[in-house]
Amino acid sequence: MKVVILAGGLGTRLGEETGIRPKPMVGIGGHPILWHIMKIYSFYGFNDFVILTGYKSEVIKDYFVNYYLNNSDVTVDLSTNNVEVHNNTSEPWKVTMLYTGRNTLTGGRIKKAQKFIGNEPFMLTYGDGVSNVNIPKLIESHKQSGKLATLTAYQPEGRFGSIDISNNGQVNKFQEKPKEGGAWINAGFFVLQPEIFNYISDDDNAIWEQDPLKNLSKDGELNAYKHDGFWHAMDMLKDKIDLNDMWAQNKAPWKIWKD
Template sequence: MKVLLLAGGFGTRLSEETDLKPKPMVEIGGRPILWHIMKLYSRYGFNDFVVLLGYKGYYIKEYFANYFLHQSDVTIDLSTNQVSVHNSASEPWKITLLDTGANTMTGGRVKRAQSFVGDEPFMLTYGDGVSDIDLSALLQCHREKGKAVTMTAVQPDGRFGTFEASDDGLVSRFLEKPRGDGSWINGGFFVCEPRVFDYLADGDATVLEQAPLQNLARDGELVTYRHPGFWKCMDTLRDKQDLNRLWASGEAPWKTWG
């Protein structure tokens, strides 16, 4: 099953980094967040990726073009222009790097991958969010429900800490960044049937999160998989710092691979 990764946005709210590189290449623990997402999928046996490029897509192409070399022990014979690879720690990934246009919207990017997907179900997620989601359970849910799209629903952490107090104002304890107000949001990590492309017929201006998902819901073809565990989107510099702190602690919740 192919995994489509949306990696073409401008990342304007992380401009401290994205002036120089695309958002999915911003590093967490010395590795692009895109790598972390791919490692999660690979942990569940999904190794065939289609990366949907846009803004500064060449940066991602160059990274993966040299990835095998950087992960290997090599001997370079300059007299014969030969390279011998002795050991490689590269993952068994097949990566299609698809230029979907700098200004194309999310739905338009997915639509451009239709010929690469064919008539098979596929997975899809954003290139800036990590999670400890059980992808096998997600896929099982999708198959059981039999709908065109299964969307993972998550409850993000609150932005600010809060506290508990009695009616007379006496504070009993502080709570650091509790879960949100009980509402669920779109966390990405979709599973899609090929008929989803019928909902993406409006060209490059199609925004997946608007008419396509609304129409899928109207037709009874959109179901959610609720993930109560860890999920975090790297939307701001503060988010990046939080993720790097978690990784440096050695207890990053999304690191479910060995």
């Protein structure tokens, strides 16, 4: 099953950081948050990634094109231009980087990935949020629901949109900006059937969190997997500081893999 990651946004609320790199490339403990997200999926055996790029896409491309050498010990013979690689610590990842436009919105980016995904179920998440969500249990919830889409629902202290979920896991209402706190929010980590592409228009301005998700909910095709563990988005500079502090103190709940 392929893993699609939205990694094309501007991330303006991170200040100077995103003036030189896209938001998913902002670092936590010396690695981009995008790397951390991929490590979560890879821990469960999912290593086929489609990265939907946009703003400063060349930074992401350069990172993965040079990943093998940058994560290995090397000897370079300058007289012959021969490079010998030692002690490679690369990942078992296949990474497709798909440029989806600098200003394309989330729905438009996902729609452009359709030809790379084919007629198979796939996973989708945002390139700025880490979690210790149990991916196999998430997939099982999706299969048992029989619905076209499953999102991971999380209950934070506040500041995000809310989801009204029935006891059987069906999403009854998707609300982007609730007025009350303590509600369930969309934390990404989706499992999706290929039919969801029918809910997204051929428009770069299509927003996944608006008509597509709302119409899936209206049609009874949106399931929620309730996650009561850890989830944290890197939305502002404080979030970056908090995540880096967790990593530095060896208290990063999303680090489910071994070094």
